[in-house]
Amino acid sequence: MADALYVYDGECLLCSRFVRFLVKHDRKQELRLATAQSATGRAIYREHELDPDEMSTAIFQVGDRTWINLDLFIEGLAWCGGPWKAARLLHVLPGFLSDWIYRRIARNRKLFNRGQCPMPSPEMKARLLD
Secondary structure, three states: OOOOEEEEEEOOOHHHHHHHHHHOOOOOOEEEEEEEEHHHHHHHHHHHHOOOOOOOOEEEOOOOOOHHHHHHHHHHHOOOOHHHHHHHHHHHOOOHHHHHHHHHHHOOHHHHOOOOOOOOOOOOOOOOOO
């Protein structure tokens, strides 16, 4: 399997928790990480014609495939293998609906922080590109 890259909002507890989940289930240790606030993350956002200051979505890349919005969550889970592949069943949702769901969560993601700081775990720090 090709190396995977996940670009996420490093200031968001919800995003950081999902990344911890991905790292925990990455048995081959192929997942690399970049925060959207880093130089690498900002460059990847621009590469995909996304505003790095807005951070309206995370980005998940595996090989030459890239996912955003709810698709990145679905493919991130499926990438973990095993029973998590069943997440692909969510692709039955029409694009307008899945994007609407993702945007509602993304817009309100900082509400999940509740004063907590999303510090990266040692496993996450080891995978951060910069």
